Each structure stands twice: as C-alpha cells, then as structure tokens.
Amino acid sequence: RAMKEGGNKIFFFDKSMGQYAKEKFSMVHDLRSALEHQQLQVFLQTQVSSADHVIGAEALVRWNHPVRGMVSPEKFIPVAEETGLIVDLDRWVLQQAVRLIQDADAQGKRLRVSVNISPPHFADATFSDHVCHTVHAAGIDPTLLVLEVTEGLMLHDIDVVIEKMKKVGDTGVKFSLDDFGSGYSSLSYLKRLPIHEVKIDKSFVLDAPTDSNDALIIDMIYSIGNVLRIDVVAEGVETDDHAQYLKKYKGLIRQGYFFGRPQPMADWLRDNLHRI
Ligand code: C2E
Numbered sequence: 001r002a003m004k005e006g007g008n009k010i011f012f013f014d015k016s017m018g019q020y021a022k023e024k025f026s027m028v029h030d031l032r033s034a035l036e037h038q039q040l041q042v043f044l045q046t047q048v049s050s051a052d053h054v055i056g057a058e059a060l061v062r063w064n065h066p067v068r069g070m071v072s073p074e075k076f077i078p079v080a081e082e083t084g085l086i087v088d089l090d091r092w093v094l095q096q097a098v099r100l101i102q103d104a105d106a107q108g109k110r111l112r113v114s115v116n117i118s119p120p121h122f123a124d125a126t127f128s129d130h131v132c133h134t135v136h137a138a139g140i141d142p143t144l145l146v147l148e149v150t151e152g153l154m155l156h157d158i159d160v161v162i163e164k165m166k167k168v169g170d171t172g173v174k175f176s177l178d179d180f181g182s183g184y185s186s187l188s189y190l191k192r193l194p195i196h197e198v199k200i201d202k203s204f205v206l207d208a209p210t211d212s213n214d215a216l217i218i219d220m221i222y223s224i225g226n227v228l229r230i231d232v233v234a235e236g237v238e239t240d241d242h243a244q245y246l247k248k249y250k251g252l253i254r255q256g257y258f259f260g261r262p263q264p265m266a267d268w269l270r271d272n273l274h275r276i
C-alpha cells in the first residue's frame with residue numbers, strides 16, 4: 001500500500017514503523033528492569049458475595065514507572081506476552097499473592113486471592129509444576145488460590161489444557177474462566193474444562209441495565225453456571241444501577257468500582273482484612 005501511494009509516503013511509513021519498534025524495544029527493556037528493581041506493584045480489588053460479604057480479592061499488576069508514571073497493564077501485558085517476559089511477571093504476581101495468603105493466615109484470616117494467568121504463561125511447559133511447587137513450598141491452603149485464565153488458552157489443544165488444569169487442580173488450587181463471552185467463547189469449553197468459576201465479561205455487565213441483549217447473555221451465563229455448579233462472578237459492576245440490576249441473581253459474586261477500585265495491597269488490607 002505504501003508503495004502504491006508512492007513518493008515520500010514510504011519514508012513516513014518506515015519511520016512510524018521504526019518508531020513503534022523502538023518504543024516496544026524500550027518498553028521491554030524497561031519492563032525487564034522493572035521486574036528486577038521492584039517497580040511493579042500488586043493492587044487488589046474486592047470481590048463481594050451476594051450477601052455483601054468481602055470474599056477475597058483479585059490481584060492486578062501495576063507498573064510504577066519512574067518517568068511514565070503508573071502504566072496500565074493494558075499497555076504492557078501485551079508486550080510482555082509477545083516477548084515471553086510474561087512468565088516471570090505472572091510468577092512474580094503469583095508469589096506476591098501466595099505471601100498475601102500466608103500473611104492473612106498469620107492474622108487468622110482466610111483470604112481468597114485470584115491471580116491472572118496469561119495464555120503464553122499457561123502454555124509454558126513448566127506451568128503446572130511451578131504452581132504446584134509454589135503452593136506446596138508456601139504451605140498455604142491451596143483452595144484459597146484462584147487462577148484466572150481466558151479463552152485465549154483454547155488456541156492450544158484442549159486435551160493438553162485440561163490435563164494441565166487437572167494437575168494443578170488436584171492440589172486444590174481453583175481455576176476461573178475470565179472475560180467469558182468476549183473471545184472465542186464456546187459452551188463446550190465451559191462444560192469440559194475443570195473450572196470452579198466463570199467471570200462474565202464486564203462489557204455485558206456495563207450495558208445490562210439498558211441493553212436487553214446483554215441482559216439476556218448474563219441470564220444465560222448465570223443459568224449455565226448454576227447447571228454446571230460453578231461460581232459465577234460479574235465484573236465491571238461500576239454503579240449503583242449495575243449493583244441493583246444484578247440483585248436478582250442469587251449467589252452471584254460481584255466485582256467492580258462500585259464495591260471498590262483496585263488499591264495498593266497495604267491499603268486494601270488495612271480497609272478490608274477485618275471484614276473477612
Ligand atoms: P481482568 O483480569 O479482566 O481484570 C479486570 C479489569 O477491569 C481490571 O483492569 C480492573 O481494574 C477493571 N475494572 C474493575 N472494576 C471495573 C469497573 O467497575 N468498570 C470498569 N470499566 N473496569 C473495571 P486492569 O487492572 O487495568 O487490568 C486489565 C487487564 O490486564 C486484566 O483484565 C488482565 O487481563 C490483565 N492483567 C492485570 N494484571 C495482570 C497480571 O498480573 N498478569 C496477567 N497475565 N494479566 C494481568
């Protein structure tokens with residue numbers, strides 16, 4: 001296309017591509033050093049039961065960059081995924097989560113923590129062994145750890161995916177299917193995967209009070225969750241309207257700005273641990 005447009009357009013095209021590659025390169029470099037120099041932080045977001053009890057939190061990584069400020073995971077997770085750095089990054093977050101569960105336990109609290117596992121990390125040959133080893137070495141109750149995976153896993157052989165999940169699941173660690181409905185959703189995956197929980201993608205929740213199609217999709221995922229006897233979580237519960245709308249779903253777990261924004265770990269513990 002650049003060729004057809006001719007002339008100096010090629011120059012601009014090349015320059016912008018070069019610029020993009022440079023930025024990505026510098027981000028990967030910075031991200032690697034961020035991992036080594038403790039510039040990454042775990043934030044926690046509350047998950048609330050249908051009876052309004054705090055049942056746990058999702059760990060969400062933040063990058064506190066000395067020049068760029070707080071960088072959103074939407075920006076750097078894709079880069080980390082493309083370069084393989086995501087394995088170390090996810091493992092670091094997992095380690096923080098496990099320590100958090102230990103610390104809460106020392107204070108007599110059973111804190112449930114959800115951690116996001118990126119598809120290339122799950123695909124890593126050592127994934128299952130590493131999780132099993134981490135949980136065993138920490139001596140935590142494995143049922144307090146939830147691993148959030150996405151439909152992106154399904155690009156791989158589903159039998160291999162199931163086998164890996166079973167190996168981890170045998171220890172007691174739970175799996176949750178995140179962002180359900182946003183990707184390559186297939187109901188057969190929901191049925192076949194050894195998961196304990198499904199999270200309704202926030203795009204449906206955000207529009208449910210006004211969009212009858214989104215409302216129907218929530219009805220459907222909720223019903224399937226009940227049939228399969230797995231927990232259902234609604235994410236993106238932003239406003240009082242959303243919270244009111246979801247009241248009709250018995251047993252639904254809820255997460256979103258309405259119940260609390262993601263907060264630095266220490267702040268979250270101070271405000272919430274006594275409620276558990
Ligand atoms: P996710 O796992 O689906 O996490 C939920 C995202 O929705 C979070 O964005 C959260 O801050 C945001 N959110 C929570 N409540 C609301 C709400 O009421 N309204 C709206 N509009 N958004 C809400 P965040 O923290 O920016 O993370 C974005 C994504 O980055 C996550 O989506 C997850 O896929 C990924 N991510 C975050 N931390 C990690 C990590 O440690 N490892 C991996 N592999 N991915 C991570």
Ligand code: MG
Nearest residue numbers: 058116148178
């Ligand atoms: Mg998640």
Ligand code: MG
Nearest residue numbers: 178179199235
């Ligand atoms: Mg999600």
Ligand code: MG
Nearest residue numbers: 116150178179
């Ligand atoms: Mg996600």
